Amino acid sequence: MTTAAPSFQFSITRLQDYLELAKLRLVSLTLMSTGVGFYLAAAGPLDKTLFFFTLLGSGLVAAGSMTLNQWMERLEDAQMMRTAKRPLPTGRLRSKEALGFGLLLSAAGLAVLYMTTNFIATFIAAMILFSYILAYTPLKKTTTFCTIVGAIPGALPPLIGWAAVRGVPSYHAWTLFALIFFWQMPHFLAIAWKCRSEYEAAGFQMLSVGDKDGSRISGQIIFNAMILLPVSLMPTLVGLTGIIYFFGAFALGVWFLILGLTSIHRLNEKARGIFVASILHLTALQLLMILDKV
Numbered sequence: 575m576t577t578a579a580p581s582f583q584f585s586i587t588r589l590q591d592y593l594e595l596a597k598l599r600l601v602s603l604t605l606m607s608t609g610v611g612f613y614l615a616a617a618g619p620l621d622k623t624l625f626f627f628t629l630l631g632s633g634l635v636a637a638g639s640m641t642l643n644q645w646m647e648r649l650e651d652a653q654m655m656r657t658a659k660r661p662l663p664t665g666r667l668r669s670k671e672a673l674g675f676g677l678l679l680s681a682a683g684l685a686v687l688y689m690t691t692n693f694i695a696t697f698i699a700a701m702i703l704f705s706y707i708l709a710y711t712p713l714k715k716t717t718t719f720c721t722i723v724g725a726i727p728g729a730l731p732p733l734i735g736w737a738a739v740r741g742v743p744s745y746h747a748w749t750l751f752a753l754i755f756f757w758q759m760p761h762f763l764a765i766a767w768k769c770r771s772e773y774e775a776a777g778f779q780m781l782s783v784g785d786k787d788g789s790r791i792s793g794q795i796i797f798n799a800m801i802l803l804p805v806s807l808m809p810t811l812v813g814l815t816g817i818i819y820f821f822g823a824f825a826l827g828v829w830f831l832i833l834g835l836t837s838i839h840r841l842n843e844k845a846r847g848i849f850v851a852s853i854l855h856l857t858a859l860q861l862l863m864i865l866d867k868v
Contacts, residue, residue, distance in 0.1 A: 611735030627690035634683030641676030788841035803827035
C-alpha cells in the first residue's frame with residue numbers, strides 16, 4: 575500500500591516530461607493549419623476517417639520534430655532560463671530516451687500518413703521533419719537567416735491537408751503556405767527580441783542578437799506585416815473563400831500592421847503583445863476560412 579502511490583506519481587511525472595518534449599501547444603497550431611488545408615481542399619462531404627488519420631499522422635510528425643529539436647539543443651537549452659527546466663537539461667529524461675521517443679513519433683507519423691493518405695502528403699510531412707531538424711536547427715548556430723529557413727517547414731502543414739485530399743497541391747494551396755510563411759516572421763521575431771540575451775548566451779545567431787535598440791526587429795516586423803496584409807487576402811482572390819473572409823482578413827491585417835508600427839522605439843513593451851496578437855491573428859484568419867469557404 576505504501577509503495578503504490580510513489581510509483582504511480584513517478585509514472586505520471588515521466589508522462590508529463592515526454593509530453594513536454596512533444597510541445598503539444600505548438601503541435602495544436604500545426605494541426606489547425608493542416609485541418610484548414612484539408613477542409614478547403616475537400617469538395618462535398620468531409621471524409622471524417624481520412625481527416626482523422628491526416629491529423630494523427632501530421633501531429634505525430636510535428637511532435638517528433640519538436641522532440642528531436644530539444645534533443646539536438648539540450649546543451650543550449652541548459653544555458654537559457656526559459657528552457658533550463660525542460661526534461662533534458664534537468665536530467666529528468668536521458669538523452670537516449672528523448673532520441674528514441676522523437677524517432678518513434680516521427681516514424682509513426684510518416685507511417686500513418688503513408689498507409690492512410692498518399693505519397694505526396696507523406697513526402698511533404700517528411701520535408702517538414704528533415705528541414706526542421708537538419709536545416710533550421712543547426713542553422714540557428716550559424717546565421718541570422720535561420721528564421722527564414724525555419725518558416726518554410728512551419729508553413730507546409732496546410733499542404734499536407736490539401737495533398738491528402740487532392741494529391742499535388744495547386745496554387746490555391748500555396749496561398750495558404752504564403753500566408754503562414756509571412757505570418758511566422760513577426761511571430762518569431764517578437765520571441766527573439768524578448769529572449770535575445772538568452773539566445774546570445776546560448777550561441778544562437780538570431781536577428782535580435784546585437785540589435786541594441788530593436789530597430790532591426792521592429793523594421794522586420796513591420797515589413798512582414800505589410801506583406802502579410804495583401805497575402806492574407808489571396809484565398810479570396812483565388813476562389814477559396816468568400817467576401818466575408820476578405821474583409822475580415824483586411825481588418826485583421828490592418829490591425830496587426832498598426833500594432834507593428836507602434837513597436838518603433840517601444841519594442842520592449844510591445845514585443846509580448848505582438849506575439850500574443852499574432853496567435854489571435856492566425857486563429858481568426860483560419861476560423862474565417864472555415865466559416866466562409868466557397
